[in-house]
Amino acid sequence: xxxxxxxxxxxxxxxxxxxxxxxxxxxxxxxxxxxxxxxxxxxxxxxxxxxxxxxxxxxxxxxxxxxxxxxxxxxxxxxxxxxxxxxxxxxxxxxxxxxxxxxxxxxxxxxxxxxxxxxxxxxxxxxxxxxxxxxxxxxxxxxxxxxxxxxxxxxxxxxxxxxxxxxxxxxxxxxxxxxxxxxxxxxxxxxxxxxxxxxxxxxxxxxxxxxxxxxxxxxxxxxxxxxxxxxxxxxxxxxxxxxxxxxxxxxxxxxxxxxxxxxxxxxxxxxxxxxxxxxxxxxxxxxxxxxxxxxxxxxxxxxxxxxxxxxxxxxxxxxxxxxxxxxxxxxxxxxxxxxxxxxxxxxxxxxxxxxxxxxxxxxxxxxxxxxxxxxxxxxxxxxxxxxxxxxxxxxxxxxxxxxxxxxxxxxxxxxxxxxxxxxxxxxxxxxxxxxxxxxxxxxxxxxxxxxxxxxxxxxxxxxxxxxxxxxxxxxxxxxxxxxxxxxxxxxxxxxxxxxxxxxxxxxxxxxxxxxxxxxxxxxxxxxxxxxxxxxxxxxxxxxxxxxxxxxxxxxxxxxxxxxxxxxxxxxxxxxxxxxxxxxxxxxxxxxxxxxxxxxxxxx
Amino acid sequence: xxxxxxxxxxxxxxxxxxxxxxxxxxxxxxxxxxxxxxxxxxxxxxxxxxxxxxxxxxxxxxxxxxxxxxxxxxxxxxxxxxxxxxxxxxxxxxxxxxxxxxxxxxxxxxxxxxxxxxxxxxxxxxxxxxxxxxxxxxxxxxxxxxxxxxxxxxxxxxxxxxxxxxxxxxxxxxxxxxxxxxxxxxxxxxxxxxxxxxxxxxxxxxxxxxxxxxxxxxxxxxxxxxxxxxxxxxxxxxxxxxxxxxxxxxxxxxxxxxxxxxxxxxxxxxxxxxxxxxxxxxxxxxxxxxxxxxxxxxxxxxxxxxxxxxxxxxxxxxxxxxxxxxxxxxxxxxx
Numbered sequence: 001x002x003x004x005x006x007x008x009x010x011x012x013x014x015x016x017x018x019x020x021x022x023x024x025x026x027x028x029x030x031x032x033x034x035x036x037x038x039x040x041x042x043x044x045x046x047x048x049x050x051x052x053x054x055x056x057x058x059x060x061x062x063x064x065x066x067x068x069x070x071x072x073x074x075x076x077x078x079x080x081x082x083x084x085x086x087x088x089x090x091x092x093x094x095x096x097x098x099x100x101x102x103x104x105x106x107x108x109x110x111x112x113x114x115x116x117x118x119x120x121x122x123x124x125x126x127x128x129x130x131x132x133x134x135x136x137x138x139x140x141x142x143x144x145x146x147x148x149x150x151x152x153x154x155x156x157x158x159x160x161x162x163x164x165x166x167x168x169x170x171x172x173x174x175x176x177x178x179x180x181x182x183x184x185x186x187x188x189x190x191x192x193x194x195x196x197x198x199x200x201x202x203x204x205x206x207x208x209x210x211x212x213x214x215x216x217x218x219x220x221x222x223x224x225x226x227x228x229x230x231x232x233x234x235x236x237x238x239x240x241x242x243x244x245x246x247x248x249x250x251x252x253x254x255x256x257x258x259x260x261x262x263x264x265x266x267x268x269x270x271x272x273x274x275x276x277x278x279x280x281x282x283x284x285x286x287x288x289x290x291x292x293x294x295x296x297x298x299x300x301x302x303x304x305x306x307x308x309x310x311x312x313x314x315x316x317x318x319x320x321x322x323x324x325x326x327x328x329x330x331x332x333x334x335x336x337x338x339x340x341x342x343x344x345x346x347x348x349x350x351x352x353x354x355x356x357x358x359x360x361x362x363x364x365x366x367x368x369x370x371x372x373x374x375x376x377x378x379x380x381x382x383x384x385x386x387x388x389x390x391x392x393x394x395x396x397x398x399x400x401x402x403x404x405x406x407x408x409x410x411x412x413x414x415x416x417x418x419x420x421x422x423x424x425x426x427x428x429x430x431x432x433x434x435x436x437x438x439x440x441x442x443x444x445x446x447x448x449x450x451x452x453x454x455x456x457x458x459x460x461x462x463x464x465x466x467x468x469x470x471x472x473x474x475x476x477x478x479x480x481x482x483x484x485x486x487x488x489x490x491x492x493x494x495x496x497x498x499x500x501x502x503x504x505x506x507x508x509x510x511x512x513x514x515x516x517x518x519x520x521x522x523x524x525x526x527x528x529x530x531x532x533x534x535x536x537x538x539x540x541x542x543x544x545x546x547x548x549x550x551x552x553x554x555x556x557x558x559x560x561x562x563x564x565x566x567x568x569x570x571x572x573x574x575x576x577x578x579x580x581x582x583x584x585x586x587x588x589x590x591x592x593x594x595x596x597x598x599x600x601x602x603x
Numbered sequence: 604x605x606x607x608x609x610x611x612x613x614x615x616x617x618x619x620x621x622x623x624x625x626x627x628x629x630x631x632x633x634x635x636x637x638x639x640x641x642x643x644x645x646x647x648x649x650x651x652x653x654x655x656x657x658x659x660x661x662x663x664x665x666x667x668x669x670x671x672x673x674x675x676x677x678x679x680x681x682x683x684x685x686x687x688x689x690x691x692x693x694x695x696x697x698x699x700x701x702x703x704x705x706x707x708x709x710x711x712x713x714x715x716x717x718x719x720x721x722x723x724x725x726x727x728x729x730x731x732x733x734x735x736x737x738x739x740x741x742x743x744x745x746x747x748x749x750x751x752x753x754x755x756x757x758x759x760x761x762x763x764x765x766x767x768x769x770x771x772x773x774x775x776x777x778x779x780x781x782x783x784x785x786x787x788x789x790x791x792x793x794x795x796x797x798x799x800x801x802x803x804x805x806x807x808x809x810x811x812x813x814x815x816x817x818x819x820x821x822x823x824x825x826x827x828x829x830x831x832x833x834x835x836x837x838x839x840x841x842x843x844x845x846x847x848x849x850x851x852x853x854x855x856x857x858x859x860x861x862x863x864x865x866x867x868x869x870x871x872x873x874x875x876x877x878x879x880x881x882x883x884x885x886x887x888x889x890x891x892x893x894x895x896x897x898x899x900x901x902x903x904x905x906x907x908x909x910x911x912x913x914x915x916x917x918x919x920x921x922x923x924x925x926x927x928x929x930x931x932x933x934x935x936x937x938x
Contacts, residue, residue, distance in 0.1 A: 026845050027843070027844075027845040027846065028845075028846050029845065029846025029847055029848065029855075029856075030846075031845070031847070031857075162847065162848035163749070163750040163751040163753065163754055163848065164750075164751065164848045164850075165848070341749075341750075342748040345748055345749075345750065346748065362750055363750055415820075416818070416820065416903060417820060417821060417854070417886050417903060418820060418821045418822070418854075419820030419821050419822030419823065420820075420822065459889070461853050461888065461889050462853065464853070464854065465846075465853045465854040465855075468821065468854045469846040469854060472844055472845070472846060472854075472856065473844075475821050475822050475825055475844075476822050476825065476826075477822065477825040477826040477828075477829045478820075478822040478823050478825070478826040479823075479826035479827065479829075479830055480823060480826070489726055489727075490726055490727040490728065490729075492727070492729065493717065493727050497714070500706065500710070503704060504703070504704035504705060504706055505703075505704065506704065507701075507702035507703060507704045508704040509704050509705045509707075509930075509932055509935040509936060510704070510705065510706050510707040510710060510935070511707065511930040511935070512707045512709050512710065512927065512928060512930070513928065513930065514804075514805070514806065514928055515732070515792065515806065516794075516805060516806070532733065532760050532761060532762070532764075533760065533761045534758050534759070534760055534766070535758075535759045535760060535761060536758060536759055536796060537758070538796065538798065538799065538805055542805065545732075545733065545760065545766070556930040559929070559930070559931070560930070560931065560932045
């Protein structure tokens with residue numbers, strides 16, 4: 001998950017140095033690295049002014065330019081571009097600039113004339129594909145200044161999101177974490193969809209045939225949109241977080257996804273047969289072509305969004321090609337829904353795809369406020385970017401609303417787990433900045449309502465973690481050496497150490513082997529029992545669990561044969577598998593020695 | 604009497620032949636030539652000899668005594684010269700080559716770490732490599748069909764088993780069989796269904812730690828880990844705890860130590876961050892305690908787990924994990 005700092009600042013003020021922020025987030029459990037995204041011009045490229053342009057004495061298409069880069073000495077540069085003229089401001093790569101990892105610019109002679117640098121075209125600086133001519137800069141650029149100064153560098157946080165946190169996969173979520181650390185308030189813009197169109201219930205309908213898999217489905221319609229590229233500021237932000245701009249509708253949906261963390265889908269309403277959305281499970285072997293132009297064969301585990309006739313999307317995973325918004329689209333239906341995490345995970349696993357949407361749905365999205373906000377926000381953003389009228393009202397199928405949970409947090413319990421006293425005030429502050437609601441309190445405990453965007457939090461211990469993460473540095477290191485003595489100490493380790501020392505003393509080198517073998521190797525076992533098979537091996541070469549130590553050791557022996565050395569392996573191998581013949585034997589600890597010359601001995 | 608003298612001569616010769624060292628010779632000398640020895644015994648019988656034979660017998664006895672004395676003297680000299688010869692061994696000659704073996708760096712590291720934890724009061728425990736889904740996942744609070752299960756790619760076996768993906772099931776196994784307090788470290792082999800490359804192998808080794816008792820807090824966890832790190836990496840090591848997520852602990856944390864190669868200044872091993880990630884840890888989740896029927900309101904505790912290969916590779920500057928499983932003797936004999 002990539003979060004743009006510039007974008008993040010829309011929701012929260014950040015006044016601490018960014019590397020310090022990254023460090024504090026990391027300590028609080030949001031492992032992240034601060035990076036520079038977007039365009040970066042190599043150091044050594046500066047703004048220059050072409051003073052004179054002379055034809056090259058030995059080549060028709062080349063010219064020799066005298067260029068001022070702000071230093072006393074003027075450079076003489078050979079240039080092949082047809083559009084170079086005197087008095088232009090141009091980007092100049094000076095000698096010593098590394099334009100690509102493999103291309104270090106040196107002083108060279110071109111057709112007999114020395115060139116002390118290079119005037120650059122777009123492609124040479126990685127700014128585009130254009131190589132028809134050099135870049136001509138606006139007049140207000142300052143001669144001698146690094147060209148890179150004219151690019152706003154996009155600082156981003158590259159976050160490694162843990163498997164339990166759907167809420168972090170958005171700028172909002174990260175803003176809440178920043179708030180918990182800095183105490184600043186999270187700001188949210190109003191969604192404000194201005195409904196100027198006809199009643200949505202006259203335009204579209206939604207039916208849920210599998211309410212346990214899709215507890216809520218909302219739809220809005222925006223009519224008469226104009227498809228176009230989205231404005232530059234949206235494109236820049238999407239590119240900074242690693243998304244490719246497509247058109248204003250798709251970009252708007254992605255923008256709201258990255259803002260709120262709630263995945264949305266847009267359909268071309270004209271291509272939905274019967275203007276209908278129906279949510280149902282796929283038939284066994286049902287076929288469907290997804291946006292990535294793959295014909296997929298589905299199982300009954302995959303949830304589908306269909307129109308009156310056919311599937312139009314893999315619910316919560318990926319849309320289809322047929323109902324995709326394209327340049328001819330006029331009316332857009334926006335889906336903002338909640339799918340059960342287990343269902344999406346199963347479907348995505350079965351189809352072996354992981355998308356921005358599926359990764360969030362399978363961790364658990366917010367079925368309540370965020371879902372509705374994202375719906376409203378997308379409708380109004382589409383209207384802003386692509387015009388059109390938002391239909392009046394929102395279709396909302398939500399037969400059994402999902403309630404937020406509550407849990408009690410006792411201060412004594414916080415202390416019992418963390419070892420430190422965290423005050424009532426500190427607990428309250430941290431929790432409310434993270435979006436939790438304190439519904440009641442007494443001297444030593446808090447009643448906390450858990451927002452539905454935090455499905456990972458359910459119990460008192462989860463609340464302890466929320467609080468403790470903010471104070472992890474405050475917890476002292478305590479070493480209490482009052483040792484509780486066990487009834488009996490382990491005897492196996494000293495035993496194996498004795499055996500190991502014996503063999504080392506006799507000149508053996510201890511080997512540590514792969515315990516996954518192929519069938520042929522497994523036959524070399526000295527015990528008589530059926531080896532255990534791995535059902536999903538990395539390869540046929542490794543689909544059997546060794547039954548004793550001699551099998552892989554023979555391999556080590558063969559590979560060392562030329563060196564005439566003694567090898568031994570000594571290890572324990574235990575297993576427990578009910579009703580398996582292998583069990584009895586595998587429980588044994590096996591010690592094996594192999595002498596390379598002249599014979600094998602096993603024990 | 605003549606026969607007796609001849610008999611004694613034979614006896615002496617026999618005894619002398621058996622002598623192997625100066626002590627034995629002294630013994631023979633004492634038996635035959637001592638003041639109460641066998642020769643002296645014959646002299647004392649001279650009084651009983653008829654006068655006419657006395658001269659002849661006396662002569663024989665004197666000859667016997669001097670022969671025996673000479674023989675003893677000669678043998679004694681032999682021993683002395685043998686002793687002298689021995690002292691003339693040339694100590695500068697090269698000795699026989701001793702082929703010494705070696706302990707594998709992985710088991711060596713495990714031993715070293717176990718011994719530190721043993722000093723801190725931990726006992727050693729073991730568990731099976733083929734596990735049930737319950738011990739490997741469910742008992743450790745991995746909900747079925749939860750993305751947390753994707754954190755560890757799993758091998759499944761015939762008969763419904765899994766190759767354990769971590770040593771954490773030893774926690775619940777051990778607790779199922781023992782009442783609190785428990786304080787154990789569990790070394791062992793774990794499996795991950797990941798393509799083999801320089802950075803990952805289909806199996807590796809972990810050491811798991813667990814301490815459950817009344818009033819165990821995160822501060823105790825910090826204390827123990829800090830002690831361990833100081834004993835293992837040296838007393839100047841710096842330690843950093845940062846929040847993380849593991850299903851079976853809450854709160855969870857990752858532990859970084861200051862890079863022992865560059866002392867935190869930044870080098871390729873620590874990717875210029877100055878820190879190395881060494882283990883995961885946390886307070887045992889109440890759901891795990893409940894799974895083994897411990898009273899989660901009375902007992903609390905911590906668990907931690909570290910990857911042995913990672914530690915060994917960082918320490919030895921090994922960049923390819925596969926070297927550790929190839930068993931090339933040229934590699935092994937360095938340890």
